[in-house]
Amino acid sequence: MHVVHDHSKLATDVLQQLEQLDFEFVTAGYSEAVARNGLLSSDITIFIYAAQSQLAPQLRKLFQQAREDDFEADLNDCLIITDDARQLGRWNDDRRKFFVDVVLWPEPIGILKTRIQSLEHANSLRAELTQTRHSLAWHATRIDREHQLVEHIFRNALSRNYLEYQHIRTYLTPVSKFNGDLCLVAPGPIGNIYVFMADFTGHGLAPATGALPLSQAFFAMADRGVSVAEMVTEFNFRLNRLLPDDMFCAGILLELSANGERVTFWNGGMPPAVLFNDAGEILDRMPAQHMALGVLDDDDFDSRVTTFRAPLNSNIALYTDGVIELLGHKMEFLGSDTLEQLLQRFSAPADFPKLVGELEHFRGTQPLHDDLSLAVLSCCPTGLDELKQPNDDTAMPFTLTIDLSSNQLRELDPVNHVLNAIGTLPRLRNHRTTIYLLLAEAYNNALEHGLLRLDSSIKQAPEGFMTYYQLRAERLSALDEGKIRIHVNFIAERGLLEFTVTDTGSGWDTERVITSNNMNHGRGLDLLRQLTTQLKWEQNGREVYFSYQL
Amino acid sequence: MALHRQFSNDGKELIIAIKGKFDFNLVQEFRQAYNNIGEERPTVIIDLRETEYLDSSALGMLLNMRKSLGNSVRGIHIINCRPEVRSILDISRFDKLFTIE
Numbered sequence: 125m126h127v128v129h130d131h132s133k134l135a136t137d138v139l140q141q142l143e144q145l146d147f148e149f150v151t152a153g154y155s156e157a158v159a160r161n162g163l164l165s166s167d168i169t170i171f172i173y174a175a176q177s178q179l180a181p182q183l184r185k186l187f188q189q190a191r192e193d194d195f196e197a198d199l200n201d202c203l204i205i206t207d208d209a210r211q212l213g214r215w216n217d218d219r220r221k222f223f224v225d226v227v228l229w230p231e232p233i234g235i236l237k238t239r240i241q242s243l244e245h246a247n248s249l250r251a252e253l254t255q256t257r258h259s260l261a262w263h264a265t266r267i268d269r270e271h272q273l274v275e276h277i278f279r280n281a282l283s284r285n286y287l288e289y290q291h292i293r294t295y296l297t298p299v300s301k302f303n304g305d306l307c308l309v310a311p312g313p314i315g316n317i318y319v320f321m322a323d324f325t326g327h328g329l330a331p332a333t334g335a336l337p338l339s340q341a342f343f344a345m346a347d348r349g350v351s352v353a354e355m356v357t358e359f360n361f362r363l364n365r366l367l368p369d370d371m372f373c374a375g376i377l378l379e380l381s382a383n384g385e386r387v388t389f390w391n392g393g394m395p396p397a398v399l400f401n402d403a404g405e406i407l408d409r410m411p412a413q414h415m416a417l418g419v420l421d422d423d424d425f426d427s428r429v430t431t432f433r434a435p436l437n438s439n440i441a442l443y444t445d446g447v448i449e450l451l452g453h454k455m456e457f458l459g460s461d462t463l464e465q466l467l468q469r470f471s472a473p474a475d476f477p478k479l480v481g482e483l484e485h486f487r488g489t490q491p492l493h494d495d496l497s498l499a500v501l502s503c504c505p506t507g508l509d510e511l512k513q514p515n516d517d518t519a520m521p522f523t524l525t526i527d528l529s530s531n532q533l534r535e536l537d538p539v540n541h542v543l544n545a546i547g548t549l550p551r552l553r554n555h556r557t558t559i560y561l562l563l564a565e566a567y568n569n570a571l572e573h574g575l576l577r578l579d580s581s582i583k584q585a586p587e588g589f590m591t592y593y594q595l596r597a598e599r600l601s602a603l604d605e606g607k608i609r610i611h612v613n614f615i616a617e618r619g620l621l622e623f624t625v626t627d628t629g630s631g632w633d634t635e636r637v638i639t640s641n642n643m644n645h646g647r648g649l650d651l652l653r654q655l656t657t658q659l660k661w662e663q664n665g666r667e668v669y670f671s672y673q674l
Numbered sequence: 675m676a677l678h679r680q681f682s683n684d685g686k687e688l689i690i691a692i693k694g695k696f697d698f699n700l701v702q703e704f705r706q707a708y709n710n711i712g713e714e715r716p717t718v719i720i721d722l723r724e725t726e727y728l729d730s731s732a733l734g735m736l737l738n739m740r741k742s743l744g745n746s747v748r749g750i751h752i753i754n755c756r757p758e759v760r761s762i763l764d765i766s767r768f769d770k771l772f773t774i775e
Contacts, residue, residue: 312723314755314756316723348724349723349754350724351691351721354678381753381775383775386753386775413683427680428682428683429680429682429689430684431687431719543727554758556726556758557726557727557728557756558761558762560695560729561727561729561762564729564730568731583734589701589705589731589734590702590705593698593731647730647733648731650766651730651762651765655765
């Protein structure tokens with residue numbers, strides 16, 4: 125507590141009484157107070173002046189200056205003690221930045237103490253309030269910053285979302301900045317397309333967080349062309365570990381084949397998707413057959429899907445319950461019947477904006493209560509298989525020769541090794557399936573017939589396949605002599621791959637086999653014949669040569 | 675797991691998916707996959723979406739399956755073939771024996 129006084133008789137009286145009341149204070153004169161800007165302190169200040177010392181104008185100037193200063197310093201609250209009754213009312217307008225109380229002296233003993241105590245109380249409350257305000261402002265800034273960061277992360281995580289796919293129409297509206305609904309679209313590698321719509325319990329940032337691992341998994345698996353059953357198993361696996369017990373995620377995953385006909389879906393806890401045609405007929409509903417994702421353990425999880433054929437010109441509407449629980453301006457829910465009526469009325473793809481318009485009209489000015497997602501997919505050829513990666517023309521010629529001893533033949537999978545070595549080369553990558561087939565046929569032929577002396581006619585018995593491959597395994601594990609050489613030559617400028625596979629077996633009657641037309645075991649040979657050029661045998665069938673034109 | 679086998683929700687389809695390499699290493703597993711198909715005459719769906727490689731032994735296994743199942747199934751469909759896989763099936767004229775989508 126500071127006391128600024130004018131050394132008058134009045135001041136002496138007041139100071140004496142303050143001492144008696146056990147207040148601790150520091151005193152100063154007026155000129156000193158002006159010099160140090162005496163109002164700057166976190167404590168309270170008492171000003172004492174007698175009428176005859178004429179200090180009222182100077183004090184007012186001090187207050188004025190403090191009021192005009194722009195800075196956000198903590199100004200202390202003031203108590204003025206004076207015997208100048210005429211000036212009393214003039215302090216009233218000085219309360220904007222600080223509180224000023226006035227006491228007309230003499231004051232009955234005891235009242236001074238109460239006044240000072242209330243002032244101290246008000247002062248500490250105000251200090252607390254200021255501090256709270258500062259800390260709130262700090263938190264608000266921090267949350268803003270964090271939201272920006274999270275938004276950025278979401279934008280990146282969902283940047284691959286293929287919502288602009290030409291045969292899907294979406295209406296996605298979150299309640300808050302972050303969406304607890306998820307609508308993901310991604311093309312697969314075989315011209316197929318995946319659509320995943322999910323609804324986490326609750327809305328806002330917390331459920332949206334679960335969208336991150338889910339979308340990462342979705343896009344990665346769509347790239348690989350994983351099946352619907354396997355995808356939902358992975359989603360469930362991830363969410364089950366990630367989400368707290370009271371949180372889960374309803375979801376419907378749908379795959380449409382490249383020709384736009386075959387629909388495979390898994391629905392866990394989502395409203396039934398609606399199959400309807402362009403003429404506005406509802407053809408079918410795709411109800412939930414399973415629990416939501418993130419509830420069941422792996423062992424209890426049921427990944428069984430449903431498949432059907434989508435008729436020509438049909439569409440599938442997927443939606444979250446936010447759509448049917450949309451609250452209208454007449455305080456009624458939209459309901460699934462009304463939604464279906466709307467789908468029937470605006471069934472043509474071009475009418476989707478009108479459908480959205482109807483939904484918005486229904487809602488009017490009612491605030492949203494839940495995230496809202498609606499997507500309509502047209503079942504037509506996706507046109508996505510044309511998006512194949514361009515052929516890489518750069519090529520490097522090479523020659524590869526591999527000599528395999530019986531030990532290596534027993535223990536290695538040479539076809540696999542050769543394929544790994546050359547199947548990823550730029551020019552060859554797009555041919556790796558055929559290269560594998562050619563290598564496998566030539567190598568297996570050399571091994572099975574050349575070295576292991578297996579007779580293909582075994583395969584014709586009812587369980588012949590099994591017997592044949594059992595025998596293959598047995599003889600291979602007992603193989604202690606014989607070699608196979610695999611030679612691959614790539615003539616880059618002609619795009620020609622040459623293969624030579626040689627074994628050290630006893631050879632065979634090439635004429636007989638080449639001309640035979642046995643359906644069940646000449647198949648490998650037939651494939652070689654059709655896929656390659658210059659197929660020929662040397663050394664009594666111990667060496668086969670063929671070339672493959674890329 | 676190179677082979678995944680599952681009935682659809684309504685039990686009308688048996689879906690067998692083969693991953694990576696479809697060759698004689700799967701001979702036993704593939705045989706077992708269509709062992710218990712029940713009395714309902716389901717359609718067997720061979721899903722080759724993740725089949726990157728196959729050789730003549732795989733073709734043999736498919737033919738064996740066809741022979742073994744006969745009329746106990748509604749049909750056998752081979753779906754989601756990658757282009758190269760598709761052309762191998764076409765060369766072997768599998769389109770005459772199976773429904774290839």
